[in-house]
Amino acid sequence: RPVEDVRIPGPVQFVLGDSALSQPRVVPIAAYDARRRAVVQLAGNVTVLDTNVAAINGTTLSPRTRGITLVGARVGNREGRTGVHVYQRVASIAALDTLLRVPPHQRLFAVPLRLVPGESRRQHLPPGDWMLSTQAAKPDGARELRVRIENASCQANSLNGPGRFGCHTGSDAAVIVFRPLAAGDTASVTGYLLVRWLFR
Numbered sequence: 001r002p003v004e005d006v007r008i009p010g011p012v013q014f015v016l017g018d019s020a021l022s023q024p025r026v027v028p029i030a031a032y033d034a035r036r037r038a039v040v041q042l043a044g045n046v047t048v049l050d051t052n053v054a055a056i057n058g059t060t061l062s063p064r065t066r067g068i069t070l071v072g073a074r075v076g077n078r079e080g081r082t083g084v085h086v087y088q089r090v091a092s093i094a095a096l097d098t099l100l101r102v103p104p105h106q107r108l109f110a111v112p113l114r115l116v117p118g119e120s121r122r123q124h125l126p127p128g129d130w131m132l133s134t135q136a137a138k139p140d141g142a143r144e145l146r147v148r149i150e151n152a153s154c155q156a157n158s159l160n161g162p163g164r165f166g167c168h169t170g171s172d173a174a175v176i177v178f179r180p181l182a183a184g185d186t187a188s189v190t191g192y193l194l195v196r197w198l199f200r
Contacts, residue, residue: 001033003042003075010082012071013135014054014063015110015192017089020138024062029073029080044075054084066106068196087194093123093177096195100126107197110135113145113177114190120178121193125152125169129198132175133164137190144189148176166198 007030015021027046031039048056050069055062061071063086072081087110090098099107113121134145143163151174154167167173177193 001037001039003031003039003078004034005032005036006030006044006073006075006078006080007032008071008073008080008082010071010084012061012082012084013194014084014086015089015135016063016066016086018110018192021110021135021192022063023139024057024060025139027056027059027061027071027073029059031075031078042075044073046071046073048072048084053086066108068105068108085194085196087192087196089192093121093193096123096125096175099195099197100128104197104199107195109195111193111195112190113193114188115145115177115179116188117179117185118181120176122174122176125149125167125173125175125195127169127171127173130167130169131164131194131196131198132167133194134177135192135194137192141191143191144179145191145193146178146180147193148178150174150176 009028046059048054048071053067053069066088069084070081071084087108089110093111151172152167152169154165
């Protein structure tokens, strides 16, 4: 059927240095006809804006280096796009102090965390404009880590992403990652705090 709308849910996020989150991934393309019915047989092409950051082979996307780019799918005269964010795994939350030592377009760090319910981690954020979110330990896993930012001007659901914050920070800002308390839940959860430079 003719396609009237093409969408790519996103952003598509990778973590270099993580055996699961650095693997190639099929771009999640969704297409619909004029009556909003899903169209599954598609003829078109998929492209990446910056092939230094990520490569495309058919519909499979592979990360190359830390950075931000766009992936787009065109079917007929309709096109959908989403962001591609490639982060670098760092050793600990203390590594956030090194953010300003790298060029802005490469300020994408993934901080590994393991928390039990009621536990939290707090870290100073350098001054600037940052996007903060969390990533489950598996590409399709549920987010169980929460983020709170202190002493910063933030916009929640930045880029229409639930749990994603765009923040302007001064000299005394801090990010807190925590697990909410849940009755009967004592298991630890692993995941990442994702921190990247936000271009305004």
